[in-house]
Amino acid sequence: MEGRGKLVAFTCIAIGTPAMLKLGYGRENPYCTGVVELEEKARVVARIQGVDTRNPGTISVGMPLQVDFLEEDSGSGSRTVLAFKPLVAG
Amino acid sequence: MRKKRKLSRGVALVGAGMSQFGMFRDRDSKDLFLEAFQAMTASVDKGLDPADIDAFYLGNYSNDFFVxxxxxxxxxxxxxxxVPRPATRTEGACASSALAFREGVFAIASGFYDAVLVGGVEDMSKGATEVVAEGLGMAAIPYEREVGFTFPGxxxxxxxxxxxxxxxxxxxxxNVTIKSHDNAARNPKAQLSxxxxxxxxxxxxRAESKGRPVPDWPDPKAxxxxxRANPVVAWPIHLFDCCPxxxxxxxLLLVGEELARNFTDDPLYVAGIGQASGRGLHASEDLTTFEATRYAARxxxxxxxxxxxxxxxxxVHDCFSIAExxxxxxLGFFPAGQAYKAVEDGQTRLDGSKPINTSGGLKCKGHPVGATGAAQIFEVWTQLRGQAxxxxxxxxPRLGAAQNLGGTGGTSTVTVLERR
Incomplete structure (x- = not known):
């Protein structure tokens, strides 16, 4: 697994889960989650980082992504969250 | 591989009733269920002696969490x-009472019982919105929850x-939202009527009375x-795409087919039932279809x-407009990718070729999750008996269907009722 893929579908969540609200996300700062298809064809659900969640029209199905693991602590200890960000060429 | 299924004894629906749907600060599950039971009893044309009920199947998703x-x-x-008749609770997320209905059908079809009470209830509005959302979120699959998905998401x-x-x-x-509101406005039991x-x-x-600028919307789409009127919840889903x-x-009251005329001269019959399981977003090769709904429909x-x-x-299970x-x-009513055009053309309206969610659907009738599957069947009953x-x-109409979804496609059921 090379950790590269493309965005299959996504959402920008303004009314988040209690854990995400604790991390500072919300109406003014939505977060993006989506379905990513890896180059190896497997699909995963993941957080999508580095996109303009207040302007979802700028995020497009099919955009190339690369893996970007997050370490997050919403109050119950640090944990690793599967995330992707736009693929940087080269 | 799949064999055609049949009931070894026919099953009839001879009574149905629902409570008012809404957000009730001062009414609990007992109050609501008693209201539905009394309405059901009143609907049995030739009368019901509760002593004739052999068993009770109840759909409830998570009063444990909510209250x-x-x-x-x-x-x-x-x-x-x-009491002391047996009571069994079924849980299949938002399809909990559709599962209760199936268990009731099987209990009668087997010959074990003659008359079965099927019900559903949910008391979920007492907590804060984010707490309610957390309770509902428990029915998503773990991968989705871990990265922060909500149901609107x-x-x-x-x-x-x-x-x-x-x-x-x-x-x-x-277009789906506008139609849901139009139908619910004609349904006295609906929450958003x-x-x-x-x-x-x-x-x-309201704006005028508070001295605020009065908005000028020329039509519902504006x-x-x-x-400000319709804020984003989880883009592209906005507030008015969501059920309350x-x-x-x-x-509902189910009895053996040969007993139906003891209760009414206008019974309905269970013509078909289907149920299937699905897997979640990551395992779906095509996110524009629910494998479980297609299987249950077949x-x-x-x-x-x-x-x-x-x-x-x-x-059908319109928890969000897109789901409809x-x-x-x-369900095979429209080809893949054509439903949005059919809705735009008015085909799913009350006077269209295939009326959908005449009750107002989950979107406007309301979605007390454990009661929804039974309440969909209540609407089919009401329509087939000409009482809507x-x-x-x-x-x-002679043939109507109800489709109920649980979780993010994890459970789907389809029920076909028939007037002979």
Whole structure:
């Protein structure tokens, strides 16, 4: 697994889960989650980082992504969250 | 591989009743269920002696979480005076009472019982919105929960896949919302029983009385496009794409087919039932369809010996507007990618060729999750018996269906009822 893929579908969540609200996300700062298809064809659900969640029209199905693991602590200890960000060429 | 299924004894629906749906600060599951039970009892044309009820199946998703009390089968049995008859609770997320209905059907078809009470209840509006959302979120699959998906988020994701594949847009979702409100305005039991025009008038009056600038929306779509009136929840899902938080209950009475005429001269018969399981977003090769709904529909329609087009109207699981489009395609009413055009053309309206969610659907009738499956069947009952008043489907329909979804597609059921 090379950790590269493309965005299959996504959402920008303004009314988040209690854990995400604790991390500072919300109406003014939505977060993006989506379905990513890896180059190896497997699909995963993941957080999508580095996109303009207040302007979802700028995020497009099919955009190339690369893996970007997050370490997050919403109050119950640090944990690793599967995330992707736009693929940087080269 | 799949064999055609049949019941070894026919099953008839001879009574149905539902409570008012809404957010009730001062009413609990007992109050709501008793209201539904009394309405059901009153609907049995030749009368019902509760002593004739052999057993009770109750759908309830998570009163445990919402009001910190579980074991509602036995508790409501006592409320209704049914003790010591057996009470069994079923849980399949938002499809909990559709599963109770199936268990009731099987219990009678086996010959073990002659008359079974099927019900559903949820008391979920007492907590804060984010707590309610957390309780509902428990029915998503773990991968989705771990990265922060909410239910509106799951359906927002499905919507972007549908838009991308078929060229639909938010404007098409608005057509579903407008139709839901129009139908619910004719349903006295509905939680949001107002057309969008009426909602707009009320909001203008409110602004005026508070001395705020009065918004000027020329039509319902302008209202729905206004981010202050209709804020984003999980893009592209906005507030008016979502069902409300609801409390409510529903009761149905099933009996052996040969006993039906003891209760009414106008019984309905269970023509087909289907249920299937699904896996979640990551395992779906095509996010614009629910595998479980397609499988359940095939089972139910095969059992009934009918084609999808013979179903004259249906209640489907429109927890979010986009879900209605997927389900009416998965049920085979419209080809893949065509539902949004059919809705735009008015085909799913009350006077259209395939009326959908005549009750107002989950979106406007309300969605007390454990009661929803039974309440969909209540609407099919009401329509097939010609008792739907201002929202009656014309032409005295003979075949109607209900489709109920649990979780993010993890459970789906389809029920076909018939008037002979």
């Amino acid at each position: 910190r009390q579980s074991h509602w089968g036995a508790i409501l049995s006592d409320t209704l005076g049914l 799951v359906f927002g994701t499905i919507a972007t896949a549908y838009f991308d594949k078929f060229g639909a847009s938010r404007e098409h979702l608005m 107002a057309t969008l025009e009426e909602v707009m008038v009320a909001k203008k009056k 209202f729905l496009r206004d981010p 938080i609801s409390d409510g209950a529903c009761c 089972e139910a329609f095969d059992m009934a010996g009918i084609a999808a087009e013979e179903v004259q109207f249906a209640e 489009l997927l389900h009416i395609e998965d 008043g201002e929202r009656q489907v014309p032409g005295h």
